[in-house]
Amino acid sequence: MFRRLMRTMILLVYLLSPLPAIFIVYKANPPAYQTPKDLLPMVIGAIAYTWLLAELVISARPKFLERFFGLNHFYKFHGSAALVAIVLSFLHKQLEEAIWSSYLQTVRQLGDLALILFLVLAGLSLIFMTDLIIRKINVLHFIRNWLEKKHILDFKYNVWIHNLNVIAIVLVFLHVFYFSAFYRKNFWICGVYTLYFFIAFGSYFYHKVLKIKHAKRHPYTLIQITPESPMIHTFVFKRERGNVPHYKAGQFVFIRMLGAGISEEEHPFSITSNPNDRRYLSVTVKSIGDYTSFIPKVPLGTRAIIEGPYGILGNSVYHTKSDLVLIAGGIGITPMLSILKDLCHRNRKRRVILFWNVPSTKDLISKNVFNYLIEQMPKFTFVPILSREPNNNGESGHLNREKIVRYLSERRFRIKRTHYIICGPSRMMDSAVKTLRGLKVHKKKIHFENFSM
Structure with a gap:
């Protein structure tokens, strides 16, 4: 309940954050905004500017916010909110050009350059950093795989694409600053937009510079x-x-x-x-x-x-004592190892089933750990599933509805009351969630973190 309340309050702060800027800009020169035709471009521009700056705050991964949402939801919101802000920026440009024909050339050029850069970066991000689109368009999937094999598209290049957004945001600030300082010539308008910028940029600077400098003292x-x-x-x-x-x-x-x-x-x-x-x-x-x-x-x-x-993937381990099913695919076993070690220490009699889908036996790591867990946890069931070779001692193929129902029924798990934690490749997690929802499991009992936007 508390977490839901905090989420609502944080979202309200985000949505209402442009209001102080809109109020101050309006009060600084009421005659300039007497009609909706004059007011609308300013309102849309203030919203776009504020929400673009909020992207810098979100990219700093503030822990006091992340713990209420989870970083995966942060990333998804980060991408979606950025696209909305870019669309609003484009709309602001079209409305302003229709009204203000006497725009300062520098103001116009800064705004145009920032918008072009945002659009290019948004396109690259959608194509190369968004699995939701890549998985549905085979051509894009082929292009990305080819670029990765040629080392043209690597993690560091994705980071550079993302960091270039900072340059675009600085250009937006200069666009707004020039307009308020040299066109409107109003201290209050200039001051409020500058304050917003330094709050956002300060968060980003702390994340990229000061936090690293502090961390180097405790390596x-x-x-x-x-x-x-x-x-x-x-x-x-x-x-x-x-x-x-x-x-x-x-x-x-x-x-x-x-x-x-x-x-x-x-x-x-x-x-x-x-x-x-x-x-x-x-x-x-x-x-x-x-x-x-x-x-x-x-x-x-x-x-x-x-x-x-x-991350909040393991929260269900602490917040409930109900039966637990862990579903892992490949290297997605890593968070499950920590969860199982913790359960073995805290509550080794808890009923737990682990389904682990891997290509072959050579991909089954940490065998000594699992042997120890099986020995120490009498109600722990380990189900390795081999997808590319026969499994004489267990399951082959992929995890599906039949396997889930069979194992849970044999151990008298109540499917709808059990909590499920999922980690692995995106398609595997999508399939597992779809199967569980088909079994009428409530979405609040299905826990996963997907870091593809």
Whole structure:
């Protein structure tokens, strides 16, 4: 109830944030906005400007907001709100040009340049950073895969595409500043728009510069690398001063390796260690790109900045004592490892079923951990499902309705009262959610985090 109330209040603050700017601009020169025709462009422009600046605040990943929504919802809202703000910016431009023919040339050029840059970046983001569209258009899917294989489209390029939005937002600020300072020549209009900009840019600067500088004073050291399979490794970090900050099972962190000839861009990884043992923090990584393929070669003793934790995937573990079903696909097992280790420590008699879909037996990592969990948790059921080879001791193919119903019925789980946690590839999660909804499971009992917008 409290979380829902906070979500509502935060969304209201976001939606109403343009009102102070609109009020001050109107009061500064009421005769200029006597008719709706004059007022509408200003209102739309103020909304677009404020919401574009809010994108900088959202991109700073403020924890006091993330814990109420989850970072995956933050990312989706981030993308959707940006598109709405760009559309409003375009509408503002069309209305203003129809009314103000005597626009200052500099003001017009700054606004046009910012809008063009936003449109280009939005198009690139939709094509290359939005799985929802890529999965439905085979041509785009083929193009992105080809670019990734040629290393033309890599994580660092996606980051650069995203960061170029900051330049566009600065151009928008200059556009507004020039208009209010040299055309309207009004201190109050100039002041309110400048205040909004510095609040937003201050959040972004803190996230990109000050927070990193502070984190470097409390670095972590890589103390162990364990090969789980030819392509999967577990990395263990120890904080140089004190214990690892408190985190919950199922959460993830952003890791930035320092030196060692590797990019210092941050990358998100799910935590696999036990949250009850804060001496160490571990993540398990599959080598599927340039960065993840290189980090197994990083020497022990390498320092790292670890920011977090983030995520609300494991909240159902803490907020309910009902039966629990974990559904993992491939490397999506990583948050489940932390969840199971925590359950083994806190409530080892809880009824839990883990479905884990992998291509073959060589992809079944952490076998010693699962053997220990099976031994220590009498009501834990482990169901590995092999999709590319026969499984003489278990299930083959893919997780489907029949397997879910059979295993839950045999163990007398109440399908509609059970909580489900899902992690894995986007298509696998979509399929699992669709199957559970088909079994009349309420959406509030299905928990997943999808970081594709």
